[in-house]
Amino acid sequence: MTQPINVFSEIGKLKTVLLHRPGKELENLMPDYLDDLLFDDIPYLPQAQKEHDAFADLLRKKGVEVVYLEDLAAEAISEPDVRSSFIKDYLEEANIKGTGLTRMIQAKLDAIRTNRELIDVTMAGIPKSDLEELKSKSLTDMIESDYPFAIDPMPNLYFTRDPFATLGTGVSINKMYSVTRRRETLYAKYIFTYHPRFKDSNIPMLYDRHDSTRIEGGDELVLSKDLLALGMSQRTDVASIEKLAKNIFEQKIGFKRLLAFDIGSKRKFMHLDTVFTMLDYDKFSIHPEIEGDLTVYSISETVDGKIEIIKECDSLEAILNKYLEIDTVKLIRCGGNDPMAAAREQWNDGSNTLAIAPGEVIVYDRNPVTNKALEEAGVTLNYIAGSELVRGRGGPRCMSMPLVREDI
Template identity: 60%
Template sequence: MSGDRRLLNVRSEIGKLKKVLLHRPGKEIENLTPSLMDRLLFDDIPYLEVAREEHDAFADIFRKNGTEVVYLEDLAAEALIDDEIRNKFIDEFIEETKVMSDKKKELIKEYLLSFSSKKEMIEKMMAGIRKEEVGSNIKSSLTDIVESNYPFITDPMPNLYFTRDPFATIGSGVSLNHMKTVTRNRETLFSKYIFKYHKDFKDAIIPFWYDRKENASIEGGDQLILSNKVIAIGISERTESAAIEKIARRILGSDEGFEVILAFDIPKKRAFMHLDTVFTMVDYDKFTIHPEIEEPLTVYSLRKGEKPEELIIEKETMALREVLMKYLELDDVRLIRCGNGNSIDAAREQWNDGSNTLAIAPGEVIVYSRNYVTNRLLEEHGIKLNIMPSSEVSRGRGGPRCMSMPLYREDL
């Protein structure tokens, strides 16, 4: 498929899903402790065995519906095609762990090179390296002695099963995101090597709309492709306006066909972490929403100007329904409220990502079983549901859209 610009293709939120990237939860989940949860952006500790069963059921839904499933850990291992690239990857990984001691860096590299399987090495990088795994005698500097009670040499990456955020497929290109926190920005290193060295991608023509080394943060949960002309991006707790401006210039200045980027200024709080936690598209004219996003919103429309790099930016204050009708050129839209708008049901099911659905075809979605009030409402609106178990994976505060990165959707 060398040179195929359509190797990646996502021009909507609802086109039939043909290929998706997942990460099966690994030992990084078991390296969560109560004292680390805040630092690693978790509110609870999922039970790994059950979380894997639920995630496997999630993957099976895709396969039963004709979607090819590929795994982040497999592609990352396959991207390390020779010793030179593997060494380069390990060095970059160690650099981004912020380990200060040269002795520690040597021990980490020696330990990682001891794995005979590249996939096992990748999984260990994701899981985090406990001090006891490398050896007890690592106090070679003042920093090491001061940090002697901390159990890890490199931190676990428990958020990896939310593959939506590190990069986003937009059109035939990739936004390789700069994540808001150091904890999560390390996750994007795997994607970088996949697109640079994996046999399926390294010779393809793939435009990059953003780079992980840029200063302003942007995350995939804030990036929604509403149509082949319109992209919505949230200005949120995790995505900065400067990043949206940069990515808009590149996308709108390309030949991808997108005409406008809508920057939604949403509340900067945990419940509104990303745009897709309060708003997802389930059909041509139907959307799941958190009731609080219905109020008039500040929305900025960004269009290409006449001069190179010029953007025409307009500020509007409109209700979400009006925004969608205007920019998607619809006579009407249906907003399906999480928990049916009931203050108690909506709050509970929003906490469990009732608004974070994943469309696998127009009018067909994957949802969590536990959000039964919202699910019943979706069915009443004619939406076909694929229901997955969700007692443990939901503890990470992300839903089916958060746990998936579409690589290829059929055009509408």
């Protein structure tokens, strides 16, 4: 049987990828609540869907199998008892105030005819305006509130990179930084437990969504079959990296070393992949602000099974040369040598590329200075529009979760 998860690099030819087509959850964004839902602006849904469809079509034209989170989740809950369990878990994690409201929403969800429609509704959230007048015995339900939602939407779902990460043949189902995103990982739980594509494959589970410390997929990069890069960032705790390393070594999935990069906790550097992505065996896109000396922690397993951690302070170039065991690497600056272009294009995810083969990547067309620098370095570019998608602060890598790559 072919392994349904196989990701031992960032650049091996992409064979299967998981996406989420933006849905009604974006139309449930409201200006007063953008910060809570981690958005800076409201994308226009029809245009965002056109841009996302073009992204998916480009991947298919390149021979990549595209599967959708919403389809896999619907297929995973095909058995009635699994569907009931999913609804129960969803309601428990939805932060609903009041038992009467919970019962009303459960009745609404139970009555939905198809599993795909059920998944779409759970992703979109439930505005109070969609519910009939509450006839409740609960004081909490009876007290009026101006807050418009009974259950919040999940507008960040089209960034499929973060809720879980594929590492080798295993999966890290992540504890998300923000409470508003933690429910997103429920879909991964059901997909990897119950979907026919995955359930009988004994997929190693490398992190638990209920763990006490946070980690996100944008901070998890597979540099080679032996080497992972992890970001210590706004979204990922150092303790989570230690836990992930322990699980990886215990489950013997092949990686020999993890490099934990301390990139700080600034919003513009929310994940490692917003400032650093792999393009080819020896080429990387970077934000200029990480070019100086970095603090990096090398994590490996000793012969007697203990974890060894070594702190290093060196340039990114020197660290990559050392641990990838190559003579020289080429670091290509977001924005080229123009600091204003670097700031603007990094904000628009100029450093966040998706490699579909060694030296071939997908980029937003809106970052011309960075894209020119990539082309001059010999990287093959495939362009997608991102005028609406980028409003959620994520690029092509953020919007994709590889399930299978060819080994290199």
